[in-house]
Amino acid sequence: MTSVIVVDNDLAGCLKEYGQIIDSVNESVLFSESLQPFIKPYTNEIINTSELKTKIVESSSPKNLAQLSDKEFEPAFNLIVYILLQLEGSIEKVVGGNSQVVQNLLDCNPKQAPSLRDRKSIKSTSILSVLNTIFNFIPETSRTRITVLEKILYIYENSSLDFLLMESSIGDNLVQWLAKTGASSDEIKALFWKFITLDKKASLGSLQLIKKFTSQYTLNLEQLHTLIKFALVSEVVDVSFLVNNNVAQAIQANSSDSVVQIFVDYTSGKLLTTVPSGLPLEPIVQKSKILVLAKFLIDNDDKLVFNYSDFPSTLSESPEQFEMLVVNSLKAGVVDGRLSQSDQKFYLTRVNRLILAGHDNSKNWDAVRRILNEWKNALENIDEIVNASRESIVNNNNA
Amino acid sequence: MADTPSMHLVRPTVAALAALLASGPCKIKVHNVALFKILEIVAKQVHPDHKRVIGTMLGYRSEDGTEFEIRDAFMVPCTETGESLAIDDQAHKTFYKLYKKAHPKEYVLGWFGSGKQIDTTTGLIHDFYSKGADSAAPYPAIHLNVDFVDDDQNVTAPSISTYIGAAIGRPASGKIGWKTSSSLNNSYIFTPIPHEIITGSVTEKLALNGLCEAVQIGTESGASSVSGAAASDLSYLSSQLNAVSATITKLLHHIESPSTSDADVDLLRLLSNNLLTKPHFLTDVSELKLHFMAHNQDVIMIEYLTKVVKEQIELSARLTAGAESKYA
Known part of the structure; x- marks a missing residue:
């Protein structure tokens, strides 16, 4: 399923229409007049196409297009793409390589988000929408699609758009699109990790995308570091699902690395005292405490009712702190149970088992x-x- | 290799006047009833002439025009002669008015067709559904295409695609710039947008399963009525128990010799997280009662606190209103 352009006009008509758009911006008739020599009278045949192409590309500069309102911008740019497509004969020639048209489009992206009251200025979503349409026009086996994807990521990187906008729409299909273009494994890996690091909130959806990706592709140390830092800053506490066979192999191959060691400690339920540089200590230690609590409950599998005093003192200094920790564990979905504040007891119903690939899980299989x-x-x-x-x-x- | 999905990040700018500038993607939900109706209409067209069949789609849309819910559809006669196309406007209006009497809150969302490819005729029809009375205007129209023949004109499984008509060139209002022209065109970029087929609710599914089962039992026993099947009211419980038991047997067989693959590790994680801790009060009635009472106490306490907070807010509002009227 691709985009289809249906234009109820011939190329000469499109040129006249485009001329009017540019002239409306400049409040003159000069551009329309300058296009006249390229259209043969009576027959409407287009002549001197190479010079015309240059003229159209030059006129698509941000100086002209950035003056259009947000509602006018995308239809106008679509028209430019259509005209150039008719002149060049292939969309790859229009937008491939270091295309000046695409560069002009990127230059129209606002440097800062317009205010909510501003309904006129061009928004980053409109730029994305044009790139989206261009992407759908390009044949799925063409490598030009990789270039357009890179431009889309560039727009996200340089605007304040929410990652949710592309989390599933790009994340779910990125590998499939790239594979179809014949991209190499290294190219796919590079673009995927670039895409994923745009999610500053490290959401559960992104973690699931990483899990899906790493089940197909191996990781080097740098990519493993990205994964670890992403998992640690995420609000998701139990990230054991990220450790599949490929990740387990990468961990084993780099077991002496300090960042890897911290992640191993975290996923196996050991209390962290240090975190990788550049990451906030306190939230990660709090997350780590929840997993230490889970590990304690797993190790004491024969018991389902616990007194507050049964729990390790490293977890909390007071009953109130412990109750808060349990509440956070419940919120994180790591533990299910019930607190009785009057009896100072915790009744366990369910706890996540911290199952990791690459470990001996035979006891768990027997229990199941x-x-x-x-x-x-x-x-x-x-x-x-x-x-x-x-x-x-x-x-x-x-x- | 199958086609890869198209990209859809945000709804493109559309020409429709009431369409706000979207900052998110579009979503189309197609109710199965509407889809069956569309497929039935399309299936009845004469093959292999491949005569064009079109129809109107009805349902709800969100205020910002990004979410559509197709709930019903009807056919609109059209005649295609060479490059000209005549749509029976009166039939469309009459059907729509009739439909509106029964469903006053539903509107025209767009149209469906069975074209092998999108062409200028598609643009013309889309224009008919995008402008004027009894159309999707002032909101954007959507288009659903059912493709059911391959390149060799053989009938294949129907493939459904949904599109929205993005604007190209000058907006239809013709207000852009100071030099306007009356020759406004009807050009669109048909941009693919994802859709999902909605099946019935859980209750509907249960009812349908019950009816199917009743019919099956009735047929097997030679009974002319299905009411006899409902007499054994434990049959549902038995069938569900058997189904769960069969699933467990299948699962046990699968995990008899598990591999270390990612899928099996995920399965182990899922089963371990949910099964390995079994609260003993499930088999101890007195303790279960104790926990149930404690839970009830918690609920009552939350209700009490909610009520207290609510009354405090109301009291505060009354006091503020009283003070304002006193000192006004």
Whole structure:
């Protein structure tokens, strides 16, 4: 499914229309007049196309287009692309390489976000929309798509747009698009990690994208560092799902690295005292405490009711602090349970098991098999029991 | 290799007057009833002539014009002769007025067609649904295309694509600039936007399953009515228990010799996180009762606190109003 242009006008008509747009900006008729020599009278045939192309490209400068309102900008730029497409014959020639038209488009991106009251100035979303349309025009096997994707990321990088706007729309398809263009594995990796680092909030959605990506592609130390820093600054506490086989291999290969060691400690439920440079200490230590609590509950698997005093003193200095930690654990979805403040007890219902790839998980598999067998046995004959109980109730009532 | 999905970051600028400048993507939801109706209409066209069939799509749209919910559709007769196209405007208006009587809050969202490719005729039809009375105006119209023939004109599984008509060139109002012309064109860039098919709610699905099951039992027993099937009211419980049991057996068989693949590690994580801790009060009725009462106490306390806060706010509002009227 690609974009399709339907223009109810011939090329000469489009040129006249474009001439009027530029003239409206400059409040003159000079540009329209300068286009006249390129259109043969009566036949409307276009002549001297190479000079015309140069003229159209020159006129698409930010000096002209940035004066249009936001609502006028995108249709006008679409018209430029259409005219150049007709003159060049291929969209790749129009936007590929160091295309001046694309550069002009990027230069129209506002340096700072316009105020909410400003409904006229060109917004970054309009620039993105044009790039989006161009991307859909390009054949999916063309490498020009990579260039356009890079430009889209550039716009995000240089504007205050929310990452959510492209998290799933680009994230879900990025690898597929790049693979179709014949991009090399290194190119795919470079563009993916560039894309993911644009998410300053390190959301769960981005973590899921990383998980999906790393299950297909291996990581070098630099990429592993990016993953680790991203996981640590994220609000998501239990990031054990990120450790798949490729990540586990990268961790094993770089086990002596200090940043990797910190991540290993974090995911295995050890209390962190230091964090990688450039990351905030306090929030990460708080996250680490939640995993230490989870690890303590896993290690004491035979118990389901805990007194406050049972928990390690490193977790909290007072009952209030401990209660806050439990509340945060509940909010993070790492632990489920119930606090009884009056009895100072914690009743455990469920805890995340911190399962990591590359570890011996046979004990967990055995436990799961045992529980499933118990469940299966418990389900047998339930309908017969219910039926018998119902009949006995009916018989008792009839008696 | 199958086609890759198209990109859709934000709704493109459209010519429609009431369409606010969008800062997010578009979403189209197609109800299965509407889709079945569209497919039925398209399927009835004469093949292999591949006569153009079009129709109107109806439903809800969000105020900013980025979310559409297609709930129904009807066919609109059209005749295509060479490059000219005649749409039966009266039929469209009559059907729409009838529909509006039963569904006053639903509107024309756009149109569906079965064209093999998007061409200038598509632009003309889109223009019909974008401008004038009883159309999607002043909001943008959407287009749903059903492609059901391959390049060799063989019938294939229908493929659904949805588009919005992005503006190109000067806006239709003709107000741009100081030099205007009356020769405004009807040009569009048909930009693909994602859609999702909505099936019924859980209740509808349960009812449908129940009916199907009842019909099946009725057919097997030779009964002419389906009411007899509902008599054994434990059949649903039994079937669900059997289904769960079968799933567990299948799962146990799968994890008999698990691999170290990512998929199996994910499965282990999911099962371990949800199954390995079993609260003992599930099998201890007295303790369960204790926890239930404690939970009730918590709920009552939250309700009490909510009420207190609400009354405090109301009291504060009354006092403020009283003070204002006193000193006004």
